[in-house]
Amino acid sequence: MTFQKSIRFYDTKTGSQRRFEPINPEVVSIYSCGPTVYNFAHIGNFRNFVFVDVLRRTLKLFGYDVRHVRNVTDVDDKIIRIAQENNESIKDVSSRYEEAFFEDCKYLRLEDVEYNPRATDHIDGMIDLVKRLIEKGYTYEKDGSIYFKVDKFTDYGKLSGIDLSAVRTGARVDSDEYSKEDARDFVLWKGRRNDEPYWDSDFGQGRPGWHLECSAMSRHYLGDTFDIHTGAEDLVFPHHENEIAQSEAANGREYVRYWLHCAFLNMKDQKMSKSLGNIITAKKLRDDGVNGLAVRYFLLSVHYRKPLAFSYESIDSAVTAVTRLQTFFTRIKDLADNREADDRTDFEDKLNKYKNEWFEALADDLNTAKALGSLFELVREANSLMDRQMIGWRQATAILDFLSMADSVLDVMQSDSDSGLNQEIEDLVNCRNEARKARNFEEADRIRDQLKKMGIIIEDTREGVRWRKI
C-alpha cells in the first residue's frame, strides 16, 4: 500500500487530535475495557466494541500489526449480587453472560482480539501491583481494605481535567459501602466480607477493586507503557483516571500514550443504560431476526465521538443502505469474473480519488461517516458506468480490490450465505428462467413469489438473473 501512515486520533488526555506514532513502528498495543459479564450486553455497549473493532481493523489496513487486549470482568459487586440472588456461583453467572457476549460479537462481526483475559485469572498480577503500591507508600489500610491515597499522586486528574478540590468529601461518594479517609481515594483491594468470594494475599483475604484489573492485565500483556487505551466516555472518570494513578505510581512510567473514548448510544435523548431501564440488548435484536450487518452499519454510520440515537427507523434505513452496498459488491464481482467484458473507459484516476478519500477519512480519527459518504459516491458513479457497459473486467477487478479493502474495515458488504439452501434456490431460478424463455410469465411469476416467501429476491439484469436474500 502506497498510502502514507499518518493516522490522527483525538486523545482525551490532550483534548486534541494527535498524529499517531506507536512505540513499536510495526506493532500497536491496545487495551480495551471489555464487558462486565453480569447481564446481556446492550447495543450501547456494542457501540463501544464496534468502535474498537473499527480501530483495530483500520490500524491493520494501514499496515500495522495489533496486539490487542480486551478483558472480561468476571468478578464485581453486581456479579456477586446476582449470583447470591439466584443462588449460583459467580462462575455460573459470568460464564453465562460471557458466552452470550461472544455470540453477540459474532452477530456484529467483531474480529477476535488477540487476548481476552478474565480478571479472575490475573489475581496474582493485581496482588503484585497492590504490593508494589504499598511498598511505595501510596496506600493505607482500613477495615481490611487497601485504599489508594490520591493525595500522593500529584498528576491525579490529568486525564479528565477534574478539579479535585471540587469533589466534596462525604457527598455521594460512599455508595460502594467501603469507608475511606478521603472521598477521592479509591479502593484497590476489598477486604473479605462474609460469604463473598475472596482470594488470599499478603495483605489479607479479599478481592480486587474494579480499577485494578485493567492495570494488572494491560501490564501483563502489553508492558508498563502501551499505545492505545479505549473505553466509553463514562470511564474517563474515575476508572481511567484511577488506572493511571495506580499504574504510574507503581511503575514510574507513563501508562498510556493515546486515550480514545467513544460517545454514548442514546434512547431518545438519554444514554442507553441498564439503570435507566431503556436498553435493547444485542441478543434481542439477534433473536428478533434483525440483520446484524445493518446494526453494525448503523453503529458505524456516525463518528464515534458523537452521540448516536437509536431508533428502529435508523435500523431500517441501515438495512436498505447495506443492501445497496452488497448489491453493488456482487455486481462488481460478477463483472470482474466475466473475462468477455472489456473496459470502454478509464476509471483509474477516479478510483484512486475514492481510495484516497477512504484512507484519509479513516486516518482522520476514524471518520467512518465521511468514509461511507465517499464510498456511496463511488457506488453511484460505477453503477452508472456499468449501466452503460463502460466498465470491463479489468477495472471491475480494480474496484473489487478496493471494495475488499474498504470492507476489511466495514465488514458489511458480504452477507453470510446459507450454502445448504443454495441448490434448491438454483433449481427454482432455473425453472423460472425456462418459463420466461417460453414466455410463460404466469409460471415465472409464481416461482418468483415462491422464492420471495423463502426470503429470496430475484433480479433480471442485462448480465443475467441474480438472486439475493432479503
Next chain:
RNA sequence: GGCGGCGUAGCCAAGUGGUAAGGCAGAGGUCUGCAAAACCUCCAUUCAUCGGUUCAAAUCCGAUCGCCGCCUCCA
C-alpha cells in the same frame, strides 16, 4: 455548582474560513413481459437564535435558548 459535549433538509449525517458530501424516505422519468436492481432529474438561498469580526462564516468571537453527558456503579 465544576468540567465537557451537542443543535445542519421529513429522518440520519459529513463538512471547523471560500460559498451546503452522503444515506434513508418522497416526487417524476428511463430500462423491464411485469417486477426487482440500477441510472437520470427534483428535494436546505441555508446550517438553534441574535449580534460581531472578515472581501468571504455552518465554520472564528460574544451573548441567548434548547438538549445531553461526567463529577456515584456505568460502555
